[in-house]
Amino acid sequence: MKILSIDTSQQALGIALVEDGRPVASYVSLVNKNHSIRLMPGIECLMKEHGWSAKDLTRVVVAEGPGSYTGIRIGVTTAKTLAWTLGIELVGVSSLAAIAVNSQFSGLIVPLCDARRNNVYTGAYQWQNGELVSLLPDKHISLSAWLEELAEQDLPVQFIGVDVPVFEDTIHETFKHKQTEAHVLTNQLNPLGLAYLGSLKTPEADVENFTPKYLKRVEAEENWLKNHPDVTKQEYVKRI
Structure with missing residues (x-):
């Protein structure tokens, strides 16, 4: 093929x-x-x-x-x-899946795309038995509401995507101990x-x-x- x-x-x-x-x-x-x-x-x-x-x-x-x-x-x-x-x-x-597939993180892989006015296009993915699975469906949502939803998940979180730096300060405030930052190449x-x-x-x-x-x-x-x-x-x- x-x-x-x-x-x-x-x-x-x-x-x-x-x-x-x-x-x-x-x-x-x-x-x-x-x-x-x-x-x-x-x-x-x-x-x-x-x-x-x-x-x-x-x-x-x-x-x-x-x-x-x-x-x-x-x-x-x-x-x-x-x-x-x-x-x-x-x-x-x-x-968003095309962004998430770049990471081999074992927890929640969360791609972020800036949707303006403090909103994001996002979703949550995880590798399960070698397959990238969507755990939380793709959506358009305010960043604050999304971070609250993610905080309820009992898994470490990795935020990836070229727009992550736009929201970095807010993310750090919410996930001081839970977040794992993506390597810069993962964001490309x-x-x-x-x-x-x-x-x-x-x-x-x-x-x-x-x-x-x-x-x-x-x-x-x-x-x-x-x-x-x-x-x-x-x-x-x-x-x-």
């Missing part, structure tokens, strides 16, 4: 090629520029360097969210287009880990209707729906 993985859910961009469980190549750019301009050239360059062509691909794995709205849309749209036109498998993987994007998780999942049955997992509406949509309480989300989408 030849897998192409794509992660544009964060500021960084990540692409990887994996064949039968063996890493072939990966590309990560930490330059915060428009993913829509850089993604396809990056894919084409990486595949060309390693002698792959589009027709060789078996599966495309994409970080489905949560994270950057624009970034997620770019990655998911590209992955769907490739899967549809090439007739290959499509697998969506939680962007790893498209190979994404490909690994995607290799374990069942492909999407309906590629055309596959949608990102934003976990939260954009502010403009929330405001519009607030001012139009009688309009459903489907009607909102059609009308806009």
